[in-house]
Amino acid sequence: MDLSSLLPELRAFMAERDWGKFHTPENLSKSIAIEAGELLECFQWDSEAKPERVQDELADVLTYALLLSDRLGVDPLEIVSKKLQVTKEKYPVEKARGSSRKYDELQD
Amino acid sequence: MDLSSLLPELRAFMAERDWGKFHTPENLSKSIAIEAGELLECFQWDSEAKPERVQDELADVLTYALLLSDRLGVDPLEIVSKKLQVTKEKYPVEKARGSSRKYDELQD
Amino acid sequence: MDLSSLLPELRAFMAERDWGKFHTPENLSKSIAIEAGELLECFQWDSEAKPERVQDELADVLTYALLLSDRLGVDPLEIVSKKLQVTKEKYPVEKARGSSRKYDELQD
Amino acid sequence: MDLSSLLPELRAFMAERDWGKFHTPENLSKSIAIEAGELLECFQWDSEAKPERVQDELADVLTYALLLSDRLGVDPLEIVSKKLQVTKEKYPVEKARGSSRKYDELQD
Numbered sequence: 001m002d003l004s005s006l007l008p009e010l011r012a013f014m015a016e017r018d019w020g021k022f023h024t025p026e027n028l029s030k031s032i033a034i035e036a037g038e039l040l041e042c043f044q045w046d047s048e049a050k051p052e053r054v055q056d057e058l059a060d061v062l063t064y065a066l067l068l069s070d071r072l073g074v075d076p077l078e079i080v081s082k083k084l085q086v087t088k089e090k091y092p093v094e095k096a097r098g099s100s101r102k103y104d105e106l107q108d
Numbered sequence: 109m110d111l112s113s114l115l116p117e118l119r120a121f122m123a124e125r126d127w128g129k130f131h132t133p134e135n136l137s138k139s140i141a142i143e144a145g146e147l148l149e150c151f152q153w154d155s156e157a158k159p160e161r162v163q164d165e166l167a168d169v170l171t172y173a174l175l176l177s178d179r180l181g182v183d184p185l186e187i188v189s190k191k192l193q194v195t196k197e198k199y200p201v202e203k204a205r206g207s208s209r210k211y212d213e214l215q216d
Numbered sequence: 217m218d219l220s221s222l223l224p225e226l227r228a229f230m231a232e233r234d235w236g237k238f239h240t241p242e243n244l245s246k247s248i249a250i251e252a253g254e255l256l257e258c259f260q261w262d263s264e265a266k267p268e269r270v271q272d273e274l275a276d277v278l279t280y281a282l283l284l285s286d287r288l289g290v291d292p293l294e295i296v297s298k299k300l301q302v303t304k305e306k307y308p309v310e311k312a313r314g315s316s317r318k319y320d321e322l323q324d
Numbered sequence: 325m326d327l328s329s330l331l332p333e334l335r336a337f338m339a340e341r342d343w344g345k346f347h348t349p350e351n352l353s354k355s356i357a358i359e360a361g362e363l364l365e366c367f368q369w370d371s372e373a374k375p376e377r378v379q380d381e382l383a384d385v386l387t388y389a390l391l392l393s394d395r396l397g398v399d400p401l402e403i404v405s406k407k408l409q410v411t412k413e414k415y416p417v418e419k420a421r422g423s424s425r426k427y428d429e430l431q432d
Binding site: 138141145148152153154208 | 357361368424
């Protein structure tokens with residue numbers, strides 16, 4: 001499965017149902033936050049959760065994230081890769097190793 | 109850019125910084141919700157937002173979503189495709205067309 | 217400090233800045249989700265967090281929640297109390313005791 | 325209805341069900357984010373929503389926010405009032421009037 005076969009499938013699904021009109025960047029961003037809440041609910045009272053349930057909620061987050069990238073006209077993997085380059089510079093290996101501190105709190 | 113080249117890059121980034129230990133499914137799910145909130149902030153008071161800012165926040169959501177799928181050992185595009193099949197059945201074209209109702213409120 | 221002295225203070229703060237126009241129920245709900253994400257960020261990689269930081273983020277969630285209740289014309293404490301009555305019936309003591317299950321998964 | 329009568333009622337509800345053990349600050353913060361997502365869902369595709377539904381979801385956010393303030397040992401109205409003083413200084417009336425800009429983007 002790659003994006004070049006998944007995206008047309010997602011687009012056709014939406015077009016057939018005439019749902020594009022609901023998919024403004026704002027509504028898709030709300031949808032990502034809503035689905036992220038459902039994903040988090042798997043872990044509400046416990047650090048462990050059923051993998052199938054987590055996978056199911058993660059699929060919903062990813063679906064809206066792919067729809068938003070498509071709406072913005074950007075390649076979802078490209079923007080992750082691009083952001084990774086930025087993060088690499090903010091968190092140099094020698095300073096960030098083994099630490100969960102934010103980049104502006106990293107210590108020498 | 110495809111997943112087979114992006115994932116090893118993401119994994120190397122994390123391994124070099126010894127961050128894998130922080131990336132439990134629970135922590136990654138919290139991270140997705142946190143980044144989803146930052147994405148939503150682009151639209152806090154307005155339906156319009158600068159595309160570059162939206163793209164930047166979306167990249168963060170996607171990064172954690174890819175890390176979670178990797179942690180769960182599932183293909184992120186595969187689970188989206190699989191979920192799409194389920195959604196297709198819940199929202200038949202003839203009933204769902206042009207409507208934003210939930211599947212259990214669809215009308216004949 | 218009680219609501220009858222806090223609410224007029226909140227309202228005056230907003231009125232002086234002419235911010236009421238931004239405070240639609242939708243925008244306030246987005247704001248609650250955004251601030252909830254910032255609160256969650258205190259616990260992103262750790263179950264422990266500095267109490268002052270948590271308190272600070274909780275104050276933001278509460279502020280928007282009070283503004284939304286005011287906008288809806290309801291008493292925030294009243295709706296909590298009313299909801300508590302409903303929850304009491306969904307989670308009878310003898311079944312719910314010591315369990316974090318959802319009401320539809322409670323066992324006899 | 326005031327806090328001095330609502331809080332004991334909330335505490336008794338939790339104590340009877342032995343739910344205090346689940347109510348760590350982290351779990352309560354996750355719960356607030358989860359309920360904030362459900363509140364946001366009222367506005368997923370539309371700026372308008374049924375007031376009763378919004379009120380119902382807002383009550384859930386408020387319940388967990390009150391439980392967290394109680395757990396932190398702080399007065400929820402007091403921390404809102406305290407934060408309001410800080411915000412007043414960050415957003416002086418003459419600069420902030422009618423604007424939704426962030427304090428660090430306010431113009432003279």
